[in-house]
Amino acid sequence: MYHRPERTTPFRRDGVPLRALLLALVVAFVPVAALAASAGQSATQGNTAKVAKGIAVALSPSSRSLDQGQSTTFAVSATSTGGFTGPVTFTVTGLPAGATAAWSPSSVVLGSGTTAQVTLTVATSTTTTVGKFDFTVKGASGAVQSNAAPGQLQVQEVKRTFGVTGSLNGLLAPGVSRSLELQISNPETKSIAVTNLTVAIAQVVRTPAAVAANLPCSSADYQITQYTGTYPFAAPSGPSSLTSLGVPQSNWPQVRMLDTVQLQDGCKGATLQLTFSGTGQAN
Structure with a gap:
């Protein structure tokens, strides 16, 4: 009887191909690597820094x-x-x-x-x-x-609107100073802290005779001394004056007429037009 020779398969071990054996080893290594990574992550989460009190x-x-x-x-x-x-x-x-x-x-x-x-x-x-x-x-x-x-x-800074007017305490003459009483009109319902008052000569109006004779007279022939009292001072609601506020007359503004040869005739009977300004803040 004729016997067919058996073919031998190379790379077999106990009937299991070597290729299948290698594949099984690779599969076996995967869970081990995943387990190592998981263990590392858990260790990191456990090392959270504490917040100081x-x-x-x-x-x-x-x-x-x-x-x-x-x-x-x-x-x-x-x-x-x-x-x-x-x-x-x-x-x-x-x-x-x-x-x-x-x-x-x-x-x-x-x-x-x-x-x-x-x-x-x-x-x-x-x-x-x-x-x-x-x-x-x-x-x-x-x-x-x-x-x-x-x-x-x-x-x-808060500024408030108020009115200021003034009147000289007597007539001017060469070399004579007159104090200037100031009246303050406060339209606010509360008092105002006045922080500044200023007086200036806007115009000198000569008499017709001085104009006809071409006799000079100007603001340069007068001298203004500003208010010297303490700032700020309170001006109540409504009208008030330096007198009613208890300001000594020595602290009022002053207007002085200089004494020069040139103004003796030109400024005789002249009228001064004064302007008043000031600043104030709400109390």
Whole structure:
């Protein structure tokens, strides 16, 4: 009987092809690599840094504008970080001269992870410096200090409209000075802080005889001394005068007629037309 010779398959081991064996080894390695990557990720998540105990302060709004003599408010919040607990007080630095700060309430007590709010009231006066001012707010609890929360305050000058008139206390003559009583008319319902008064000669009106004779007389023949009293002073609502305000006559404006040969005839009987101006702010 004829026997057909058996063919042998190369690279066999116990009947399993070597190619299948290599594929099985590759598949076996994959879960091991994935497991290593997963283990590394877990280790990273476990190393989160701890947040130090502290206080975070914020200001709202960050800026305010107001007129001299007015008040404004800011909301200040304090938040516990890193598990901080305890009382917190507040301070503000950088406000302009003449401005004051008040806190309501004066302090708060924070629990872990909680937030509390206080109100900062900034008050100005009529003499508070005008301009933009950067300031900072901080919270503190013993040795624990918060961040510095920035803010800005813009103080604006307030001017009020009022009327000024005046009358000389007697007639002028060469070498003679006369005080000038000023009347102030305040249309506001509140008093005005007067910060400046000025008197000037607008025109010198000569007599027809002086004009016909071509005799000169001008503002150069007179001398003005301005008000020398203290500024600011309060002018109440309605009409008032330097006399009613208690200003000594020595502080009133003065008009002096010079004594020269040229003005003896030209300024005789002349009329002075005066102008008055001033500035004032709301009280």
